[in-house]
Amino acid sequence: MLSEQATPVVRATLPVVGDALGDITERFYAGMFAARPELLRDLFNRGNQASGDQRRALAGSIAAFAGALLESPDTRPDVMLSRIAHKHASLGVTAEQYKIVHEHLFAAIVDVLGEAVTPEVAQAWDEVYWLMANALIALEAGLYQEKGVAEGEVVRPMEIVERHQETADTVSFALRHTDGRPTGTFRPGQYVSVRVELPDGARQIRQYSLSTAPGTAQWRITVKRVDGDPAGEVSTWLHEHARVGDVLEVSAPFGDLVLPEGDGPLLLASAGIGSTPMLAMLGHLAATGSRRRVIVVHADRSPAEHAHREELRRLVEALPQGSLNLWYEEPGAADAGLGRADVTALDLPADVTAYLCGPLPFMRQVRGDLLAGGVAAAAVHYEVFGPDLWLGTEG
Incomplete structure (x- = not known):
């Protein structure tokens, strides 16, 4: 929870800081990697740095966290934090590295915003940073303990x-x-x-x-x-x-997009290589003799480019209440729709829990269709490969 002193300062400066976050994160990474080149070499994804995706994801997470503190001061955005903590734990991030990030991030804020960063502004945003960092450190410590490993030794x-x-x-x-x-x-x-x-x-x-x-x-x-x-x-x-x-x-394995317990109906929607976590879920359901209703949706360019296509079919057929719905961009598959996946054509139970994995445009489309069709936002979960550019934009 933000202090009474910091709350009005963050509220007043969030628009300015938010508008400058792109420049701030660019300056931050440049400064940190100049001082600590081993972090770019051995920890951070160089491809995501070159494309700018990591900078955009960091900016989105900071803005989303600060906004959440202002909108719901008595709660913590644990869904967002859990996703980040699992990714950090899988990389072996340590508590000491948050101090390095803090040093270079706040140097970048001062460089970009200049005299606008008064002592009061600096203190307020320092509070935002450490609220987020300490929450992540605690979550990651719990994940390391759960795996029975020392901090970062995964x-x-x-x-x-x-x-x-x-x-x-x-x-x-x-x-x-x-x-x-x-x-x-x-x-x-x-x-x-x-x-x-x-x-x-x-x-x-x-x-x-x-x-x-x-x-x-x-x-x-x-x-x-x-x-x-x-x-x-x-x-x-x-x-x-x-x-x-x-x-x-x-x-060790990490990730919070996992198969839920219980017997409620499921929608597993994927595109391209996003089918991989769904295969593990379906394999588990089949191996345990589940009788849950499971609606599987997969979109791909063509049958030839659909990895594990026959395995997916076998797993769905092994489920008494499983159904498979395929869409391909290229014609020629008699058992599939042509074009983009259309979940609006499916008869979805009112209490369905949906899991999405694939390219961001695919997940945006499917999530939007599900919400428009009456599926509760809390019942729609997703996994992003790479930096989460959806943070703060789910709406």
Whole structure:
């Protein structure tokens, strides 16, 4: 909760700070990486820095958190904080690193806003920062404790025991611990971080959903090659170099978009590689003999580009009350719709809980259609691969 002294100052300055957050975060990252280049080399995603996505996500999270403190002073935006904490824990973020961020973030605020940053303004926004940082530190400490690891020590060596080319640009890897220990459990929908050493010596980290049900002898991740400018450094390396017998550095499982307990109806809607957490959920439902009503929606470019297509079909068919709805952008699939996924055409139960994963435009469209159709906003959950550019914009 903001103090009585800070609340009016934050309320008065939020529009100005919010408008400048783009410049502030750009200056912040430039200053921090100049002083601490190892953070860009070995912790932060260089692709997201080059594209500007990480700067936009940070700006959105700060604005969303400050706005939440003003709108609901007696509550904390735990959904947003939980998502960030799980991502940080999967990266091995430590409490000490929040001090580094604080130093360079506030230097950037002063650089950009100049004399507008009076002692009162600085103190108020310092309070906002540490309210958010200390909440995240506490959440991340709980996650480390839950995994039984020391702060930040989440990575362990895992061997690739199988490699399958699922589509032309998607490959899956089955993993097991190098010491023979069981892989351990996870909640359906969670992800792991994979750290690889690139040719220039950087040790870059990316997150990949576990795409099989918990309880299996091996974990599996499914990696889509990321094209574009910049292209995906880690996905490209895994496609071109990772082979059976190789050892990868893999984190414990994290992520808060997980299959809910109970017997209520579910909508699992995905597009492209966003199907991977849904496969784990469906695998778990099938393995436990669930009789829940499960409506599965998946959109892709074509059947040939739909990774794990037949596996998805088998899992849905194994559910007594499962139904599969496919859409492809290219014609030629008799069992699928043509074009974008249309959830408005589905007969959805009033008490459905929806889980979305895929490109942001897909999730925006589906979420908007669900809300317009009467599904409660609290019943719609989502997972974003990469920086969460949706923070503060769900509405």
